[in-house]
Amino acid sequence: MKFPHRLHGKTIFMLGVMTVFGALGDVLLRKGMKQVGGITAWSLSALGHAFVRTFRTETIWMGIGSLLLFFVAYLMVLSWADYSYVQPASATGYFFVVLLGYLILGEVIAPMRWIGVLVICLGVMLVGGTPPRTTEEG
Amino acid sequence: MNARDAVLLAIIIVGGTMGELCVTRAMKIIGEVHTFYPHHILRTLGRAFRVGWMWLGLVLMGLGFFSLLMILSWENVSFVVPVTALSYVIGALGGKFMLGEQIAPRRWAGVLLVCVGVLLVCVS
Secondary structure, eight states: OOOOOTTTHHHHHHHHHHHHHHHHHHHHHHHHHHHHOOOOSSSHHHHHHHHHHTTTHHHHHHHHHHHHHHHHHHHHHHHSSHHHHHHTTHHHHHHHHHHHHHHHHHOOOHHHHHHHHHHHHHHHHHHHHSSSSSOOOO | HHHHHOOOOHHHHHHHHHHHHHHHHHHHHOOOOOOOOOOHHHHHHHHHHHHHHHHHHHHHHHHHHHHHHHHHHTTTTHHHHGGGGGGHHHHHHHHTTOOOOOHHHHHHHHHHHHHHHHHHHHHH
């Protein structure tokens, strides 16, 4: 099926929103979980306590808010574009997650990890060159 | 990566991807979103939550989310999130076999490249 031209602009815009807020959300979750501390006990009561501690942490809620913005943008773009286009095309977020992990959390990123993430992005560029919709409009 | 990491990553990848496929199915039933006014978005979300696939998708994604929180309590985000890119394999297969989407050879090549990248992140 031919890809309607009108879909280009809004698809790219929504993918941008998804990339930024998705990456920021993940980084905030890691920051919040560091504050909560490592969950090492697997008993129900220990998990319950960890659950309460997690959702009393402000940074977790900031992360969830950011991921909710990501999710709404994601739902919108899925209403017109193929899942197997949207999922890979939004994967530039992987690079931003690592970058924000480095900048905000001070994570040490080995050169091999940067290369790995760039290879992921290269894969994304290949995938992104395909049309956003291959099924019939319903 | 230890066994505990592997189990949680598997739940994040499989649960998250299957959940996204269910949510996609729900949004395809709703139809294309044409405008972005808040009340239109809310109305669309209201309609989406009356579709069973949406709820099944949210339960699976919730399972993936809690597993993500758990693993993020001890692993770096720069390791965990790139590894979850393995969901591309499941996503492409699911898109093809559950939703009837056509996956071009070029797209398969991209998916494979993403897998190589994930492997490099794992060994780093």
